[in-house]
Amino acid sequence: MxxxxxxxxxxxxxxxxxxxxxxxxxxxxxxxxxxxxxxxxxxxxxxxxxxxxxxxxxxxxxxxxxxxxxxxxxxxxxxxxxxxxxxxxxxxxxxxxxxRAQQDRFGQRIASLSRTIDARHLPPHRAAMLHRDLRRVRQAIADEVRTQGFLSAAERAGHTRALDAAAARIAR
Incomplete structure (x- = not known):
């Protein structure tokens, strides 16, 4: 039992x-x-x-x-x-x-690039153009996440390339 x-x-x-x-x-x-x-x-x-x-x-x-x-x-x-x-x-x-981890990571990189632009004392028109490009990337990321609920691998790669290109233009 x-x-x-x-x-x-x-x-x-x-x-x-x-x-x-x-x-x-x-x-x-x-x-x-x-x-x-x-x-x-x-x-x-x-x-x-x-x-x-x-x-x-x-x-x-x-x-x-x-x-x-x-x-x-x-x-x-x-x-x-x-x-x-x-x-x-x-x-x-x-x-x-x-x-918001991916947005935060991209945001940190954008903030770092923005500080670099300001520290380099670039000509005003060039600095303004670079800051505008960084704002566009930030806005595109926010729009994609809001619309889709995620960032695809292709979108992440595209934004990384855009930020790499901005970094290269800052260094020139």
Whole structure:
């Protein structure tokens, strides 16, 4: 009798533990989520898909996530959830990340190049042209993230080339 009871209890423990250890699945999932706070949305998404989502609720939790309805794969759920917010959805091997990391990296490089322009005491028209080019890159990145919810590899490469070209023009 004890053996049977132990077997039943251990089986019940496995059933309870199964959802907590669920692997990230790609879906598709049928959802009908209302417009809500971003922290609530990402929690619902993690619960539905079994995917771990890294996110800073103190910085971005209060941002609004739009209503989302339909049958979508995990990636589409994330991208549609962050689209229009200025946040990026990116996948690494172990988790999804929702943040502004790529925009921050490009922003740091743009700020550094801008300081270099000012420190070099370039002719005013040349400095103005270089600053304008840097603002265009920054604006393009912000627009792409807002529209898409991510930066593609091709877009990242293009912006890197544009900043490399600006750096070369500054050095001349």
């Amino acid at each position: 004890r053996y049977l009871l132990a077997l039943v209890l251990s089986s019940a423990g496995l059933l309870v533990a199964a959802p907590a250890a669920a692997a990230c699945t790609s879906g598709p999932f049928t959802v009908d989520w209302p417009a809500q706070r971003m922290d609530e949305r990402l929690q619902a998404l993690a619960h539905t898909t079994g995917c771990f989502v890294r996110f800073d609720p103190a910085r971005f939790g209060a941002l609004p996530a739009p209503r989302l309805r339909g049958r979508l794969a995990t990636q589409a759920l994330l991208v549609h959830s962050v689209r229009g917010t200025g946040l990026e959805a990116n996948r690494t091997r172990n988790a999804w990340h929702v943040d």
